Amino acid sequence: MKKDNVEKMNEPSKNKSLDPTPVKVSVPPSRVKIVQALKLLIRDKDFNSITTAEISRVAGVNEALIYRHFNDKRGLLHAVLSEYLNEFVSNLMFDLKGIKGAINKIRKFVWASIHYYNDDRVFSKIQLLEVRNFPGYFESETYQIVKRYAGLLLEIIEEGITSGSIRDDIAPSSIRQFILGSIEHYCLPAIIFGHAIDGDVMADNLCEILFEGIKKKN
Amino acid sequence: MKKDNVEKMNEPSKNKSLDPTPVKVSVPPSRVKIVQALKLLIRDKDFNSITTAEISRVAGVNEALIYRHFNDKRGLLHAVLSEYLNEFVSNLMFDLKGIKGAINKIRKFVWASIHYYNDDRVFSKIQLLEVRNFPGYFESETYQIVKRYAGLLLEIIEEGITSGSIRDDIAPSSIRQFILGSIEHYCLPAIIFGHAIDGDVMADNLCEILFEGIKKKN
DNA sequence: CTTTTATATAAGTAATACATACTTACATGA
DNA sequence: TCATGTAAGTATGTATTACTTATATAAAAG
Numbered sequence: 001m002k003k004d005n006v007e008k009m010n011e012p013s014k015n016k017s018l019d020p021t022p023v024k025v026s027v028p029p030s031r032v033k034i035v036q037a038l039k040l041l042i043r044d045k046d047f048n049s050i051t052t053a054e055i056s057r058v059a060g061v062n063e064a065l066i067y068r069h070f071n072d073k074r075g076l077l078h079a080v081l082s083e084y085l086n087e088f089v090s091n092l093m094f095d096l097k098g099i100k101g102a103i104n105k106i107r108k109f110v111w112a113s114i115h116y117y118n119d120d121r122v123f124s125k126i127q128l129l130e131v132r133n134f135p136g137y138f139e140s141e142t143y144q145i146v147k148r149y150a151g152l153l154l155e156i157i158e159e160g161i162t163s164g165s166i167r168d169d170i171a172p173s174s175i176r177q178f179i180l181g182s183i184e185h186y187c188l189p190a191i192i193f194g195h196a197i198d199g200d201v202m203a204d205n206l207c208e209i210l211f212e213g214i215k216k217k218n
Numbered sequence: 219m220k221k222d223n224v225e226k227m228n229e230p231s232k233n234k235s236l237d238p239t240p241v242k243v244s245v246p247p248s249r250v251k252i253v254q255a256l257k258l259l260i261r262d263k264d265f266n267s268i269t270t271a272e273i274s275r276v277a278g279v280n281e282a283l284i285y286r287h288f289n290d291k292r293g294l295l296h297a298v299l300s301e302y303l304n305e306f307v308s309n310l311m312f313d314l315k316g317i318k319g320a321i322n323k324i325r326k327f328v329w330a331s332i333h334y335y336n337d338d339r340v341f342s343k344i345q346l347l348e349v350r351n352f353p354g355y356f357e358s359e360t361y362q363i364v365k366r367y368a369g370l371l372l373e374i375i376e377e378g379i380t381s382g383s384i385r386d387d388i389a390p391s392s393i394r395q396f397i398l399g400s401i402e403h404y405c406l407p408a409i410i411f412g413h414a415i416d417g418d419v420m421a422d423n424l425c426e427i428l429f430e431g432i433k434k435k436n
Numbered sequence: 437c438t439t440t441t442a443t444a445t446a447a448g449t450a451a452t453a454c455a456t457a458c459t460t461a462c463a464t465g466a
Numbered sequence: 467t468c469a470t471g472t473a474a475g476t477a478t479g480t481a482t483t484a485c486t487t488a489t490a491t492a493a494a495a496g
Contacts, residue, residue, distance in 0.1 A: 030474075046351045051452065068473090068475080132410070166432055168434075170427065174424075177400070177403045177407070178404065178424065181404065184399055185398055185403075193356070205388050208387075209393065209428075214429065215430070216384060247443095269484080270485080271484090290485075443490100444492095448488095450484100453480105453482085457477090458477085459475080459476075463471090466469085
């Protein structure tokens with residue numbers, strides 16, 4: 001009954017005055033341990049092959065806590081993805097602020113997306129390989145963040161059409177799907193086979209094709 | 219012990235003389251029943267939520283036969299996908315035969331791919347959503363067929379670069395990823411949300427962007 | 437007629453995701 | 467100082483899962 005009170009003191013109540021948010025909800029240590037355990041495990045295994053017993057063992061917490069904090073195994077996956085997505089989309093929105101012109105904005109959008117996929121393979125694995133097969137995902141909170149991301153691109157395309165820099169004979173949503181698809185497929189082999197890639201070159205290539213097409217110019 | 223001998227007679231050994239292939243390996247009726255059961259179930263559920271008990275129940279065969287014929291549950295999925303892929307790639311290779319010029323071939327390639335994804339949603343669901351998350355897939359026989367499909371496109375692109383109809387300042391493999399990605403992402407929303415789409419329009423749009431880019435021409 | 441081989445089945449098993457009942461820690465307010 | 471409410475954590479249990487094994491049958495082969 002007294003051997004475990006050492007571990008409980010490693011997270012003192014220091015989040016009072018220095019926090020940017022005034023009322024910080026204290027996140028339980030077990031919760032962050034579980035999240036980190038999944039992030040670690042998903043590096044080399046697919047989500048389905050990872051067991052809840054394994055997650056709790058690596059996290060060093062009781063298995064039932066997964067269900068306390070995340071309701072079910074899939075909820076944990078979605079929570080992890082949400083974290084990534086929120087950071088990514090927030091940064092992207094900020095990065096786009098100073099840029100003028102739809103074409104330039106799209107270039108930035110492509111560049112940032114490729115780099116984010118490339119820099120964090122755990123994020124890309126979850127986003128591109130592990131959530132879409134589960135129908136419930138598209139009713140989840142997490143998917144709403146993806147819609148914000150896709151909506152961002154759609155607005156830029158519409159702006160470009162209005163200002164005359166983007167062709168108006170193809171539906172904006174089609175152009176968007178086109179761009180999102182090529183971004184993802186550009187990164188996919190590297191993610192699946194664990195290659196290192198040069199995000200700058202990839203973004204340049206992709207934008208070249210996107211803005212000029214693949215036909216040889218005369 | 220005698221109530222089930224009725225079902226056993228519904229597949230007589232008629233595949234002897236009329237077959238195009240001289241030596242046709244007789245496929246056991248239970249095998250095709252299992253395949254059909256999975257095809258039926260995967261229409262509304264993700265592969266993971268489908269149980270082997272469910273498959274065998276719908277197929278009307280014993281559960282152990284899944285393992286006799288396909289080794290494991292994933293093997294069944296791969297076998298089903300292989301069937302589709304073989305048919306698709308064979309047809310595609312045939313369809314490309316009469317066409318001259320890399321650009322025209324790519325147009326056909328895009329058109330055929332979109333239509334195949336669109337016409338059989340079971341195939342597209344498996345191919346785009348259910349196999350890639352499993353690492354073992356990329357060592358499977360099934361994936362080799364996909365490589366033939368992707369190799370086909372790569373050859374066309376290289377032919378186009380050699381003949382001067384496709385730009386030579388971007389790696390062929392990059393162009394290929396670009397095209398494959400846009401094809402898939404074009405179809406993805408329809409597959410996920412069950413929309414009906416117009417494959418002709420989609421192929422036209424995609425080729426337009428592909429060959430001319432999204433910038434407005436002056 | 438016997439042996440072999442492929443097809444089928446019933447009855448398991450270990451492991452899985454998840455549930456339940458319970459305890460401990462801690463904050464708040466009288 | 468005590469009572470109360472709430473969140474964090476745990477031990478143990480359970481139905482279901484993918485997969486296995488031993489055995490039966492029926493047709494083909496010898």
